[in-house]
Amino acid sequence: MNQNLKESIDLGNLPAHIAVIMDGNGRWAKQQGFTDRIFGHRNALTAVRETIEGCGELGVGFLTLYAFSTENWNRPQAEVKALMSLLISTIHDELPTMMKNQVRLQAIGDLANLPGNSQKVLQEAIAQTAENKGLTLVLALSYSGKWDLVQATKRVSEKVSLGELNASDVTAELIDQHLSTAGMPDPDLMIRTGGDHRISNFMLWQLAYAELYIFEELFWPDFRKVNLHQAILDFQMRERRFGKTSEQVKREG
16 A cells, blocks of 8 residues: 555655644553553654655655644653653664765754753754755754744844844745744645644744645554655645636646
8 A cells, every 4th residue: 555655646746845743642652551651752753764764765855843842841841851862862873874864954943942962962963964965854843833933033123123134124035034944945745643633833934835634543653654655645636826716826837
């Protein structure tokens, strides 16, 4: 089934950027009979690997994983500590594979809030993979869409107050240049597991015209390449109008 879906994908019509809300780890752990939510996070690493490999194999340019939101700091301290430890160990363990597969690692979010050791390991991996030419893997850590808009607004406001910009210079393109995703294409496809129909403060500006694909009954630890292929095929069957009519899109196509 997996191979058949993959062979049906039009490689000339891939999403340039896929964003993923990796939801359902805690519920998956409970479903398996475990009370500790971190069990679900640990067992989600296979899903992460398969998604990265699947995007790399197809030639997707950018993959952003919503790994830790600003709201997640409000979770029990034991879970937060375990997640930060898991981040360090995962980056350390996966770095050789990223180098082999030419994956370039980047991160967005209020990274200064991460523990010092997490920041160090993350920045070292970003530097080590900087020259890789394959998939760009973006980890959204201590990230929220509102935080991103606030920090971009502050940066633009500072330039206006210093006389480097006029208020009339502020455009959508200028905001783009000051977001944490500057230089990246906006996501064309956002995938969410776990069944919730919301974007949970994730890339509020960048997802303006993303196609959303929700896995109703699939928790993130069970996500595999076949599910990625399923979402991409569904994306390719959609008509993306960007405010135009179907007739206009057909004429321009």
